[in-house]
Amino acid sequence: MRTLGTGGPVVSDLGLGCMGMSDLYGPADTSESIATIHAALDAGITLLDTGDFYGMGHNELLIRQALEGRSRDDVQISVKFGAQRDYDGNWLGFDGRPAAVKSSLAYTLRRLGTDHVDVYRIARVDPAVPIEETVGAIAEEVAKGRVRHIGLSEAGAETIRRAHAVHPIADVQLEYSLLSRGIERDILPACRELGVSVTAYGVLSRGLLSGHWSKDREVTAGDFRAASPRFSGDNLAHNLALVEALRDLAEAKGATVAQLAIAWVLAQGEEIVPLVGARRRERLAEALGALDVSLSAEDLAAIETVVPDGAAAGSRYAEAQMSMLDSER
Numbered sequence: 001m002r003t004l005g006t007g008g009p010v011v012s013d014l015g016l017g018c019m020g021m022s023d024l025y026g027p028a029d030t031s032e033s034i035a036t037i038h039a040a041l042d043a044g045i046t047l048l049d050t051g052d053f054y055g056m057g058h059n060e061l062l063i064r065q066a067l068e069g070r071s072r073d074d075v076q077i078s079v080k081f082g083a084q085r086d087y088d089g090n091w092l093g094f095d096g097r098p099a100a101v102k103s104s105l106a107y108t109l110r111r112l113g114t115d116h117v118d119v120y121r122i123a124r125v126d127p128a129v130p131i132e133e134t135v136g137a138i139a140e141e142v143a144k145g146r147v148r149h150i151g152l153s154e155a156g157a158e159t160i161r162r163a164h165a166v167h168p169i170a171d172v173q174l175e176y177s178l179l180s181r182g183i184e185r186d187i188l189p190a191c192r193e194l195g196v197s198v199t200a201y202g203v204l205s206r207g208l209l210s211g212h213w214s215k216d217r218e219v220t221a222g223d224f225r226a227a228s229p230r231f232s233g234d235n236l237a238h239n240l241a242l243v244e245a246l247r248d249l250a251e252a253k254g255a256t257v258a259q260l261a262i263a264w265v266l267a268q269g270e271e272i273v274p275l276v277g278a279r280r281r282e283r284l285a286e287a288l289g290a291l292d293v294s295l296s297a298e299d300l301a302a303i304e305t306v307v308p309d310g311a312a313a314g315s316r317y318a319e320a321q322m323s324m325l326d327s328e329r
Contacts, residue, residue, distance in 0.1 A: 001013065002197070002270055002271070002273050003197070004119070004149065004151075004170040004171040004197040004199070004273065005149070005168060005169060005170035005171055005195060005196050005197050006168065006195035007168065008119075008149050008168075008170035008171065008197065009076050009118055009119065009148065009149055009170065011046050011047040011076050011273060012044055012045045012046045012047055012273075013266065013273065013274075013291060014045055014047075014262070014266075014273070014274055014275070014276055014287065014288070014290075014291070015045065015046075015047030015048070015049055015078070015199060015273055015274070015275040015276070016036075016037065016040045016045050016047065016048050016049065016275065016276060016277075016278065016284075017049045017201055017275040017276065017277040018033075018037070018048055018049060018050045018054070018059055018062070018063060018277075019049075019050070019051065019054045019059065019277065020277050020279045021033035021036075021037075021059060021062055021279055022054045022055030022058040022059035022062060023054045023055040023058070023059065023089075023222075024054075024222070024223070024224045025222075025223050025224070025225075025277075025279070026219070026220035026222045026223040027220060027222065028279055030062065032279070032280055032281070033062060033066075033279060034062065034065060034066045035281055036278060036279060036280055036281050036284050037062075037063065037066040037067075038066060039281045039284055039285075040278075040284055041070065041074070041075065043284075043288055046074065046075050046076055047075075047076045047078060047199075047273065047275075048063055048075060048076070048077050048078070049078045049080075049173075049199065049201070049275050050063055050077065050078070050079055050080070051079065051080035051081070051083065051123055052079060052080070052081050052083075052104055052107065052108050052111070053080075053081075053083040053084075053085055053123070056085065056089075057107070057111050060079070060108060060111040060112050061111050063077065063112060064111060064112050064113045064114075072114055076118035076119065077112065077114070077117055077118050077119075078117075078118060078119040078120075078121070078151065078173075078199070079108055079112075079117045079119070079120055079121070080121050080122070080123035080153055080173070081100075081101070081104035081105070081108065081120070081121075081122060081123065082094045082095050082096055082100065082104065082122040082123050082124065082126065083123045083124065091320075091321075091324075093126075093324075094122065094123060094124045094125070094126045094324070095126060095129075096122050096125065096126030096128075096129040096131070096133070096134035097126070097129055097133070097134075097137075098133055098134070098136070098137035101122075101134060101137035101138055101141070102137060102140075102141070105117065105120065105138075105141055105146060105147065109146065115145070115146065116145060116146050116147065116148055117146070117147050117148070118148045118149060119147075119148070119149045119150070119151045119170055119171065120138055120141070120147045120149075120150060120151065121138075121150065121151035121152050121153050121173065122134055122152070122153065123153050123154075124153065124154055124324050124325065124326070125152075125154070125155055125156075125159055125326035127326075130162075131152075131155070131159050131162050131163045131166075132162060132163070132165075132166050134163075135150060135163045135166045135167055135169075136166055136167070138150050138167070139166065139167040142167070149168075149170040149171075150163075150167050150168070150169055150170060151169060151170050151171045151172065151173060151199070152169055152171075152172045152173070153172065153173040153174075154172075154173070154174060154175075154325045154326060154327045154328075155172055155187075155326050155327060156186070156187060156326045156327050156328075156329055157186040157187050157189075157190035159326050160172055160187070160190055160191065160194065160196060161190060161194065164194050164196065169194070169196045170196070170197060171196060171197040171198060171199045171273070172187070172191060172196060172197075172198055172199075173198075173199045173200075173201055173275075174187065174198055174199075174200060174201070174327060175200070175201055175202040175316055176198065176200035176201075176202070176203065176265060176268075176272070176274075177200070177202055177203045177204065177205050177209060177261060177265060178205075178209060178246075178261055178264055178303070178307045178311075179205040179208065179209065179230070179239065179242070179307070179311070179312035179316075180202060180205065180312070180316050181309045181310070182327070182328070183198070183327070184309070187327060191271065192269075192271065196271075197271045197272070197273060198271060198272045198273070199272075199273045199274075199275055200265050200272055200273065200274045200275060201275045201277070202316070203261060203262055203265045203274045203275065203276065204258055204261055204262070204276070204277070205230065205239075205261075205312070205316075206225055206228065206230075206231075206277075207225070208230060208231070208239050208240070208243065209243060209246070209257060209258065209261040210257065210258045210283075211243060211246075211247060211250070211256050211257030211258050212258075213240065213243070214240070215236055215237060215240060219231070227318050228314075228316075228317070228318065229314030229315050229316075229317075229318060230312060230313065230314040230315075230316065231314075232314065234313070235313040235314035238313040239312055239313055239314070242306070242307050242311055242312070243257055245306035245307065246260060246261065246303070246306060246307060249299075249302055249303060249306065253293060253295075253299065255289070255290075255293045256286055256289070258286055258287060258290070259286065259287070259289045259290040259293050260290075260293065260303070261290075262274055262276065262287060262290035262293075263290045263293035263294075263295055264295065264300070264303055266290065266291075267295045267300060
């Protein structure tokens, strides 16, 4: 178990990211998704991460269905809000106004069928609204008991400091993996200074580091990786070569590439909680195996030799999405 922030919730070493069960990775099977959530809970995972815009509310309803008959106190639900989408799923921007905070939370609580969210955060910092106003509005919901803790997502170091001055921030959700290490320069040091944890998403770089991707794999309809720079052309070939180098190290440890990649994130500090985006029980079981992979200083050095910081080809999002990231400014 790991604690999010100073005085934040105690959560499992790994969290389950549920986005792909509803959106952005192509078709998903509802019954298998629910079975995967059940398997995660039964294995001791307590942190479920979602967003109210994943499948236009579908993901929250899915989690509600999966939690029926189980104790609400045994799970922590982390919710992102603020993303605006049209009927076709196109991204329209982000809304961090206090009114949007309160309205979004009300809808989320109804969809989840609960009286509180454990961690609530805006999905992307709204550049039109001071972060102090957004966090201040969430703090009012904390005082009313409808939110237990406040988080951020893809926020830069300065924004984290400003937000933390308004109300303690439990964690910041950031992409962090062997292929995405930009947070190590300014953001991670700021979090450590303030006692703020990191919930790391994209620890398998959206499947690149799973060890199961190939250059011939077809991307299905609705899978945003079709437009991802790291999955395109020469970039993909370069990145898959990095994966093969990792495979040799993983096999020497009796592990898979995915387990080695997750174990590397786990080894970066107790304040970091990786989120695994498993949509099927077999992938979840593989991810859980990372908890049994112990990496020595020599192992970590070997990993970083074959995949050094900045080794990935292509940005982690397409240009339009990158421009929305406060963490990249």
